[in-house]
Amino acid sequence: MKSRSPFKPLWLQWCASTLLGLCLLLAWAHPAHAATEPTPDDDRLVLVMLQLPRAHFRPEGSYASSYGASVGRQARxxxxxxxxxxxxxxxxxxxPMPALAIDCFVMQLPAADSRSAADVAQAVSADKRVAWAQLSQQFQGLATSPEPSAAQEPLYAAQPAAGQWHLAALHRVSTGRGVRIAIIDSGVDQQHPDLQGQLERATSFVDDLPPPPELHGTAVAxxxxxxxxxxxxxxxxxxEARLLALRACRQASGDQTLCSTLSLAKALHAAIDDGAxxxxxxxxxxxxxxxxxxxxxxxxRGAAVVAAQPGRPGQFPAAHPGVLTVSTTAAATVTSSAGDTVSAPGRDVPSTVPGGGWALVNGSSYAAPHVAGLLALLQAVDGQRWRPGTARQSLVLDAQGRVDACAxxxxxxxxxxxxKLETRDNGCEPARHTAR
Incomplete structure (x- = not known):
């Protein structure tokens, strides 16, 4: 009789370990756990970042990478x-946020805990096991209340961009075909007649429900x-741009749109993954x-980032280096730290609102998407991605800092x-051109 070896074959050990790891991960992702997750703007949240190991190649062809990944995640x-x-x-x-090589763990102070979340985050950050810890902060849309406008009839002539930017002439040269623009905002009305078929993706990172139609995001789109x-x-x-409607904000009231660090981080990571x-x-x-x-x-990774001008200096993301900040006035009173503020139409702008109608909207929230759209027109003509911080240099401004879309x-x-485009008597006209 042959004696049995006391050691299991390598493949059997691998299967057993992998199965154990998968069971632990499934238990962690069980709906019962997800049901306890707090709302993203809960002021008792602490976001704890643990470093992911750097990706590397394994010389053993039989050593499955999924095994190493599951064991590493189990350890974290x-x-x-x-x-x-x-x-x-x-x-x-x-x-998990692989783009930053971190795992973000969401932790919460117990309801009866009197400690400050900021103090706890600082204490956790000092722990050697942690990359860093921080609060989930609150952000809000930079807009004023919309005013009703004539619905169910063409409003093109009322658009500031139609006259100031000579939109019809621009569209004879470029329509932004195929350029992917991530709108990280509140929900977009996918059924609006002016937006049907324009969204490549619509996902909510505020909750697990389908994105609802909300005012701010719908008007931006x-x-x-x-x-x-x-x-x-x-x-x-x-x-003809393709929209990624990534809902990271919620409409708290008629004119208030609120976002949190957690929901915004999820949406930004999705935009990176989708190649916006x-x-x-x-x-x-x-x-x-x-x-x-x-x-x-x-x-x-070659994306241009456009932000609305805030009400005071130093606010994020407008003050972040490399971000192109857009105001609604000719002479911006608040500038980004990099001096990248430009101005674009943002007053009495007709745009789409939930329910299939249109309204006049105001604020830098609606100046920013004008520039985002213009950058799509520029990118569509040559397909070149943006080097960090170069979006501002691609724009031509007048003496008051206003974007000259035609130029x-x-x-x-x-x-x-x-x-080619030619400027004549304060106009913008496409002209047939033969390259020499």
Whole structure:
């Protein structure tokens, strides 16, 4: 009789270990755990970042990478559980962010805990097991209340961009075809007649429900990419761009839009993963390390980041280096730290609102998407991605800092373009051009 070896074959050990790891991960992702997750803007939240190991190649062809990944995630979960116990916190959920090589663990102070969340985050940050910890801060949309406008009839002539930016002439040269613009905002009305078919993706990072139609996000989306071929309402600045409607904010009231660090971070990471070429950020709030690192990563991968001008200096994301900030006035009173503020139409702008109508909207929230749309027109003519911080240099401004859309697009057109733009008597006209 052959004696049995006391050792299991290598493949059997691998299967057993992998199965154990998968069971632990499934238990962590069980709906019962997800049901306890707090709202993203809960002021008792502490976001704890643990470093992911750098990706590397394994020489053994039979050593499956999924095994190493599951074991590594299990180890980080154990560290997070130990941290929660040591600092008397409740571990709620986990959000891996490979773009930053971190795992974000969401922890919460117990309801009866009188400690300051800021003090707890500072204490956790000092722990050697942690990359850093921070609060989930609050941000808000930079807009004023909309005013009703004539619904169910063409409003193109009332659009400031139609006259000031000579939109019809621009569209004979570029419509932003195929450029992916991430709108990180509140929900967009996908059924609006001016937006049907314009969204490549619509996802909510505020909750697990389908994104609802909300005012702020719907108006931003219309300014960027409302359809120009349906004889209804308005025409977007870049009507053939593809929109990624990433809901990171919620409509708290008629004119108040609120966002949190946690929901914004999830949406920004999704925009990076989806290869967004332009990011529109029509909200503002305090400086935030996690969000700042995500913006750096997006710009490093060739995305242009456009933000609305806040009400006071130093606010994020407008003050973040490399971000193109947009105001509604000719002479900006608040500038970004990099001096990248420009101005664009943002007053009495007709745009799409939930329910299939249109309204006049005001604020830098709606100036920013004008520039995001214009950048899509520029990018569509040559396909070039943006080097970090160069979006501002691609625009032509007048003496008051206002964007000259016609001159900006004319500057971007390659020498071989069949149609050129010419400025005549304060106008903008496409002219047939034959390259020599």
């Amino acid at each position: 979960l154990q560290v997070a559980q130990a941290l929660a116990q040591d600092f008397k916190l409740q571990l709620r959920s986990e959000w 219309g300014i960027i990419a409302a359809r120009a071929d349906n004889h209804l309402g308005i025409a977007g600045v870049a009507p 070429q332009i990011l529109n950020l029509s909200w503002g709030g305090p400086p935030d390390k996690l969000l700042g690192l995500l913006l750096d990563q997006a710009m490093a 900006s697009l004319a500057k971007r057109l390659p020498a071989s373009a069949a149609v």
